Amino acid sequence: MPNSPAKQRSGDGSETPAKGLHLLVAEDHEFQRGMMVQMLENLGAKSIHEAEDGRSALEIIRELGHPFDIIVTDIDMPGMDGMSLIRSLGEASSGAALIITSGLDRSLLDTIETMSAAYGMRLLGTVEKPPTQERFADLISLYWRAKPNPERFKPAREIFSLDEIIEGLQNDQFEPFYQPKIDLKTGRVKGAEALARWRHPRDGIVMPYAFLGLLEENSEISELTWTMLARSARDCQEWRNAGLDLDVAVNLSVKQLADPGISDAITWQVTNQGLEPRHMTLEITESAAMTNVGRVLENLTRLRIKGFGLSIDDYGTGYSSMQQLTRIPFTELKIDQSFVMHAAHQESSRMILESSLDMARKLGVVSVAEGVETRDDLNLVRECGCDLAQGFFIARPMPSTDLPDWVRDYS
Incomplete structure (x- = not known):
């Protein structure tokens, strides 16, 4: 894996929206990635893996061999960007739900949301940068309100x-x-x-x-x-x-x-x-x-x-x-x-x-x-x-x- 190894962190299992969930965060900016991981830890994620771009994220998925519940990805990343990652996940029928994080214009994010759905990804929504823990909590709550249909991804x-x-x-x-x-x-x-x-x-x-x-x-x-x-x-x-x-x-x-x-x-x-x-x-x-x-x-x-x-x-x-x-x-x-x-x-x-x-x-x-x-x-x-x-x-x-x-x- 390029540059830095994958990191895994575990939440404390408290009663929070992400309790019991396995998450992957793909973000090239190390400080912002760390900040998002901390927010997700606070929300009780069972495990969180980190990747610096889309290619690293796909390598983590292949290496671990188990599905992630939610993948959080930036769009504008060097190497493999977020759009390529979303396409790869859709073509592989990964089964993960998706949260997009980006500082792009709202109209561009709307187009990317439509693109994600066209690739068969279950999109929970977008988090505009700088992210907030409250926004992550709102989107993760959608995961529980409508669990993904296993037929769609099987x-x-x-x-x-x-x-x-x-x-x-x-x-x-x-x-x-x-x-x-x-x-x-x-x-x-x-x-x-x-x-x-x-x-x-x-x-x-x-x-x-x-x-x-x-x-x-x-x-x-x-x-x-x-x-x-x-x-x-x-x-x-x-x-x-x-x-x-x-x-x-x-x-x-x-x-x-x-x-x-x-x-x-x-x-x-x-x-x-x-x-x-x-x-x-x-x-x-x-x-x-x-x-x-x-x-x-x-x-x-x-x-x-x-x-x-x-x-x-x-x-x-x-x-x-x-x-x-x-x-x-x-x-x-x-x-x-x-x-x-x-x-x-x-x-x-x-x-x-x-x-x-x-x-x-x-x-x-x-x-x-x-x-x-x-x-x-x-x-x-x-x-x-x-x-x-x-x-x-x-x-x-x-x-x-x-x-x-x-x-x-x-x-």
Whole structure:
């Protein structure tokens, strides 16, 4: 490790926000690093490691072989800077939460916060220099209010081949897990989004990043789509037969929307399970809606006529214009979690959230906030007039058999 060895210090275990946590501080300025370490010690951290730049931080992580709970990093460091460190942590699915410390302009910090979320890092917030112990305490308290979702960071034990994935599909190993959506005005559970999971005979529950990209790249996504549609429709009808007034949302692949026969095929797949199309919402991304526009618009219109709800997913991350959006028969606008998760503490994200909700109201469509991870997030989207919300603070994705009991307990 360059220049100076890693240092480890332990807190006294007192009842403080960082009690029991393993932290890593990456900061090139020795005095400021020492000051931050002292503050974190005072907050009761179980252990604190120090690094003088991003490269040193990565070496510490590799050497120790155990995950850190929170990584505190400066941005402007010689050698490997904080942005490169954040990218490396995200690509490695480190699982650590992140606190950024910097003296940079607030607008630059807002951009870096958005970048961190795009790399899959759970960002607790930023500490503007000079740091204070109170600010660290506030951000660390967020770690406990919404522990990171292990599904988000859990890597597959190995890389699966396309043949293995297709074999899993053929052996009926894929199924939807459901994340509930609640009505923010009534508190009632409105429905759930179906999220694909692979129940692997050796590796357990495998997350979508391990198979979705490969299926998309090789034009083999159709089989998974039909599986998700059929099983989601069947599960939703079973919930309704059991007296639960729930709807279900299913994601559609970009590549399938240009198929001239897709609307009839989807309708058959759903109604064959006994579910009326009006109880299913089909979610598509902004980019999908802007690709091969003629055919996509034809298919979306046919699906809407048949009674399906249509949701534009991850709104705010694409490049669509308002004019294009008004031409598409959407019934729901789903605001991307990268804006929801930071809106309580980041002015630019809050502005995007509020303007998106305002547009949804003017277009007369239902608004959904995804990525609600804390009580602050929930209170804010409710205060801003959002219709529905989903996220880990409400519930994590669960098997279909668990949802009815969860709904009854929530109610």
